[in-house]
Amino acid sequence: MRTSIATVCLSGQLAEKLHACAEAGFDGVEIMDADLVAAPESPEEIRALCARLGLRIDMFQPFRDAEGVPESDFAEVLRRAEAKFDVMERLGTDLMLLCSNVATATIGDDETLVRQLGEFADRAAARGIRIAYEALAWGRFVQDYRHAWNLVRRADRPNLGVCLDSFHILSLGLDPSGIEQIDAEKIFFLQLADAPDLDLDVLSWSRHHRLFPGEGSFELPAFLSHVLRAGYSGPLSLEVFNDTFRQTDARETADHALRSLRWLADQTAAANGWSEDRLQAPQVPRGVDFVEVAGEDLTELDQLLDQLGFIFGGRHRSKPVRLWSRGSARVILNEQARESQPRVASVGMLVDDTEAAMHRALGIGADEVFRRTFAGEQRLRGVASPDGTQVFWSDRPPSASWIQEFAGGETEHAGAAAGGAVDHINLGYSWERFDAAVLFHTSVLGLESESTAELPGPRGLVRSTVMRTPDGAVQLALNLAPPSAPALARHVAIRVDDVTDVARLARDRGLSLLRIPQNYYDDLGARFDIDPAELAELRELGLLYDRDEHGAFVHFYTPTFGGVFFEMVERRGGYVGFGAASTPVRLNAQQ
Numbered sequence: 001m002r003t004s005i006a007t008v009c010l011s012g013q014l015a016e017k018l019h020a021c022a023e024a025g026f027d028g029v030e031i032m033d034a035d036l037v038a039a040p041e042s043p044e045e046i047r048a049l050c051a052r053l054g055l056r057i058d059m060f061q062p063f064r065d066a067e068g069v070p071e072s073d074f075a076e077v078l079r080r081a082e083a084k085f086d087v088m089e090r091l092g093t094d095l096m097l098l099c100s101n102v103a104t105a106t107i108g109d110d111e112t113l114v115r116q117l118g119e120f121a122d123r124a125a126a127r128g129i130r131i132a133y134e135a136l137a138w139g140r141f142v143q144d145y146r147h148a149w150n151l152v153r154r155a156d157r158p159n160l161g162v163c164l165d166s167f168h169i170l171s172l173g174l175d176p177s178g179i180e181q182i183d184a185e186k187i188f189f190l191q192l193a194d195a196p197d198l199d200l201d202v203l204s205w206s207r208h209h210r211l212f213p214g215e216g217s218f219e220l221p222a223f224l225s226h227v228l229r230a231g232y233s234g235p236l237s238l239e240v241f242n243d244t245f246r247q248t249d250a251r252e253t254a255d256h257a258l259r260s261l262r263w264l265a266d267q268t269a270a271a272n273g274w275s276e277d278r279l280q281a282p283q284v285p286r287g288v289d290f291v292e293v294a295g296e297d298l299t300e301l302d303q304l305l306d307q308l309g310f311i312f313g314g315r316h317r318s319k320p321v322r323l324w325s326r327g328s329a330r331v332i333l334n335e336q337a338r339e340s341q342p343r344v345a346s347v348g349m350l351v352d353d354t355e356a357a358m359h360r361a362l363g364i365g366a367d368e369v370f371r372r373t374f375a376g377e378q379r380l381r382g383v384a385s386p387d388g389t390q391v392f393w394s395d396r397p398p399s400a401s402w403i404q405e406f407a408g409g410e411t412e413h414a415g416a417a418a419g420g421a422v423d424h425i426n427l428g429y430s431w432e433r434f435d436a437a438v439l440f441h442t443s444v445l446g447l448e449s450e451s452t453a454e455l456p457g458p459r460g461l462v463r464s465t466v467m468r469t470p471d472g473a474v475q476l477a478l479n480l481a482p483p484s485a486p487a488l489a490r491h492v493a494i495r496v497d498d499v500t501d502v503a504r505l506a507r508d509r510g511l512s513l514l515r516i517p518q519n520y521y522d523d524l525g526a527r528f529d530i531d532p533a534e535l536a537e538l539r540e541l542g543l544l545y546d547r548d549e550h551g552a553f554v555h556f557y558t559p560t561f562g563g564v565f566f567e568m569v570e571r572r573g574g575y576v577g578f579g580a581a582s583t584p585v586r587l588n589a590q591q
């Protein structure tokens with residue numbers, strides 16, 4: 001599989017983009033005309049730079065508004081084209097992307113389109129250039145790839161083929177299986193992009209909201225399967241117009257982009273039983289082994305965990321690290337951190353095979369992390385997620401030999417007796433890293449995106465996407481902070497049998513829970529036909545409440561310590577949500 005990427009995906013000037021693509025490991029690039037026009041380097045210098053970086057210029061793109069024009073205007077189209085053929089010659093690339101006409105077409109009959117495409121191709125042929133014709137979803141007369149293919153077939157020129165772009169095909173809901181009817185040698189190029197489900201005009205959707213494969217809702221492995229079954233063997237190229245990636249560090253985006261292609265190639269190969277491009281299958285986590293909070297001084301968190309009924313599991317024998325547990329929920333407090341603010345530094349995942357999990361992660365392109373260990377200590381293997389939070393793997397069942405490294409606490413039995421488990425972990429991301437985080441959790445951990453909600457907070461809308469294992473054993477909520485708001489604190493939610501009990505215990509031990517306004521309880525009474533005694537108890541303890549068709553959810557939040565807080569939850573019946581309705585109240589209370 002050769003990999004390529006359109007320069008339009010990245011931020012910066014053209015030369016910077018090319019460096020980023022090469023460093024990430026792409027084989028080639030599609031150079032966007034506008035990027036070249038704005039570059040200080042000549043086409044010859046860009047050509048030399050690409051050669052030095054080992055990047056092939058796979059395509060020059062796009063040429064617009066050529067076909068379907070009155071004959072009197074077509075001479076001008078050809079004059080423009082010749083000027084760009086000159087540029088391509090200087091760049092040393094022979095493939096030009098021609099988009100279907102969106103602006104100047106006034107003639108929509110196929111005879112005219114075929115004749116003009118043929119003439120355009122003949123001019124290109126005289127220069128040794130090939131033309132890849134792409135149906136844009138908002139083209140004036142040509143929007144459907146099957147229409148574009150039909151015109152190309154009828155024009156019947158050896159140097160005229162089609163460019164397939166997953167966005168234009170899947171955004172219109174076209175059946176991609178027709179791709180298999182296209183002659184393999186006539187698929188000149190393939191552009192790949194994912195996108196979220198949006199009810200938006202297709203032009204704005206395409207220009208602002210495309211995503212890398214694995215981050216949106218298109219069925220890209222199925223799409224790519226059709227293209228490969230058709231016999232396409234050219235590069236897999238990413239063309240992602242996205243406001244966020246245009247602003248983020250080009251190096252980071254290029255790495256992120258290549259990971260998305262590795263994921264897609266692997267998924268596609270797996271779906272078809274092909275052995276090429278296969279990675280180690282993901283080790284879907286069976287549960288959370290531990291959550292590590294790091295900070296300079298975590299004594300307040302020792303107190304907090306004690307108030308929440310966690311049992312002290314001891315001190316690490318060689319590091320300033322302490323263990324607390326409640327049922328199967330284990331929290332590690334690590335004071336080796338350089339930064340003073342407490343934060344969620346790592347999450348341990350229980351898997352069947354840690355080596356396989358590591359292999360998978362490295363195959364996708366994640367970066368391995370190293371922790372200093374001493375003789376006789378278990379060396380945990382793991383990788384950094386896009387924002388630096390580390391993910392470690394532990395073998396299941398929790399043989400947890402690392403637990404033996406802690407001494408001086410209560411027995412593990414005491415911790416187990418307290419009862420509890422990690423229900424979910426809520427991770428806040430800045431706007432630049434959110435999509436990369438979705439891809440990381442999809443591709444490395446094998447989690448699936450569930451629902452996305454937008455919740456009003458005092459500093460703007462917070463977008464929240466739930467990702468979980470198919471069996472729900474690991475549930476993460478990925479939250480996207482509004483761009484101007486401070487970083488979102490992260491939290492760990494612990495599921496207990498009786499949250500009311502835990503709240504009373506915590507209060508008796510001196511913990512002040514997050515203060516919930518009385519208006520919230522008045523509103524609860526309006527939203528639900530709730531037993532007055534129960535409502536009074538919720539109000540008295542400061543508990544939050546939600547209900548769905550399966551059951552109820554009762555929960556409370558602790559105050560925030562630096563970048564971390566805890567939530568204690570009780571699920572009654574088969575309640576499946578996360579109490580999203582009370583999130584705006586929580587965000588305001590935390591202000």
Ligand SMILES: O=C(O)c1ccc(O)c(O)c1
Binds near residue numbers: 097165191206
């Ligand atoms: O939005 C556009 O103009 C545009 C240009 C080139 C492409 O390949 C494409 O898919 C869209």
Ligand SMILES: [Mg+2]
Binds near residue numbers: 134191
């Ligand atoms: Mg395209």
